[in-house]
Amino acid sequence: MRIVVDNKLCTGCETCLSSCPYDAIVLKDDKAFINEYCQLCRACLEVCPEGAIKEIETGVGVEDTTDRDSFRGVWVFAEQRDGRIADVSFELLGAGRRLADAREAGLSAVLFGADNSEAERLIHWGADRVYHSEAPVFEHFNDEPYVELLSRLISEHRPEILLTGATPTGRSFFPRVAARVGTGLTADCTSLEIDSETGNLLQVRPAFGGNIMATILCPYRRPQMATVRPRVMKKGQYDKTGTGEILKIKADDIQSKTRVTETIKEVSETMVNLQEADVIVAGGRGLGKIEGFQMLQELAGLLGGAIGASRAAVDEEWIPYSHQVGQTGKTVCPKIYIACGISGAVQHLVGMQSSDIIIAINKNPDAPIFNVANYAIVGDVYEVLPVIIQKLKEVKGI
């Protein structure tokens, strides 16, 4: 896709110039010209009184340097910390199975570090094959050895699609792998599908601070690489009787210029709770004061839930950052998310909109949070919540 100016229609009126957040429109020979700094945000499309600014499909991109068809299969790079595989890996095996089926190909997992029983869990969660290295160099996460071995495996086995979690480790070493094998990488995808016509991977991700969603393609290079945040995809089927092969990979020759000397855990109770809780009661600036969170705490207590917050509430210092939900906070996916006095800015929505049931309480009937809510309560949190708490207590006989 590209944004271009139709010179025949452009009158040089300059209306579009100020619409561009990137200052990418300049006047050239009395016509608007969109220069190389266009980020495809489309802000200019509507403003042109002549309709001279257009969006066009483009086929250009890197030339077809790799033999695309020789790449087959979907791979999930499974992250482990302290020898335990992170849940996001199982979620990706769920998504990976769908993609593999659509491509009529196999699903493999790659595991560095951890022991054989963990490799077996990957098979129970749906992998047909696991490439597993138990080399000591993988005990802690260091980018270089991870990059080295994964790149070698890619060159040898040529997967078509390669996924991992958008966690601090995934986001740190996957870009290097992409650069080494010379392919594209799409960060923080919220949806992955196969284009039935071309067989390409359609990678959807939030862009521009989450204000818009973009579909990204990597049409001419392989593998197609993507990271996905934890809790965005649903886990696949767990089958204790599932079978598959585990291939042991040697990595004795691999070294690292960085060295982890210590790993420190600083998990507060709330952080764990937040991402694992079935119910999250979240508060925003609409609570108006720190005491509002005591009311949320009471409700959360009754529902066995955890406390979330918008960035505005965190910025007000009503609650610590570890509770923040959204683009720069945690991504959560509870069964019930209750948003109290949260407007529903996209940066917040991207962190919670895949929750099963969303209940929103807001004074403003036009608040965007209602666009994602299953249950919309237009009202004052200080009038509605106390009654809800009261009624819940009655139900529970407290």
Added chain:
Amino acid sequence: MKIIVCIKQVPDTAEVRINPETNTLIRDGVPSIINPFDLHAIEAGLHLKSELGGTVTVLTMGPPQAEDALREAISMGADEAVLLTDRAFAGSDTLATAYTMSSAVRTIGFDIILCGKQAIDGDTAQVGPEMAEFLNIPHVAYVGKFEEINAGMLRVQRLMDEGYDVVETSVPVLLTVVKELNQPRLPSLKGKMKAKKSVIKKLTHPDIGTEEKNLGLAGSPTQVKNIFAPEAKKDRKVLTGTPGEQAAQLIEELKSLKCI
């Protein structure tokens, strides 16, 4: 010690709103700012310089007006600024950006390269690690604290989901930094004066020895297919009435869903 800080000029996304009807961004004078994480990278560069000596060079790849960002960095205390600008860089994705930037830092010379954790317009966090790969040097992402620094070795804390790792790395190295690392200083008056007078060095494609086929749109493996607005939920129930009635309806709904 030659320290390079990569900074990007971005629109302040906090100010950007979307028009839900037309699915386009409303600009309304959204200011251009230095990517917030890059301010922490600049501060880190100045700190490393004060400990190890040397110079801090700020580098940006962007349009001519990105000079403003570079001058702001000089007013904070950077020694020199380089603007990487060329029509051939048009439409670069992260891989092409990292390729171009790494060629530039190789031309300039470096010991330590600092980047922000991510740029707030794209939030990809890929350019830093990809640059390190092109330069064939180690990198540490999400640096939240310097524990020990000397000319040959850095010991830093890398923030993880559940705490942090202490990582030792040799120099040359590339670090991407998070906001926990420091508090960026404000420009000084003297700095502002210096910024006004400073000559910004410009580098183009021929200056940095890049290969044309790896630049811009042609060198970008990823393409944007389309852009759309986040979807609204379809099965929405509006609970009406007095607060008491609303609460009662909600409890009934939750009961019927077996949530309570």
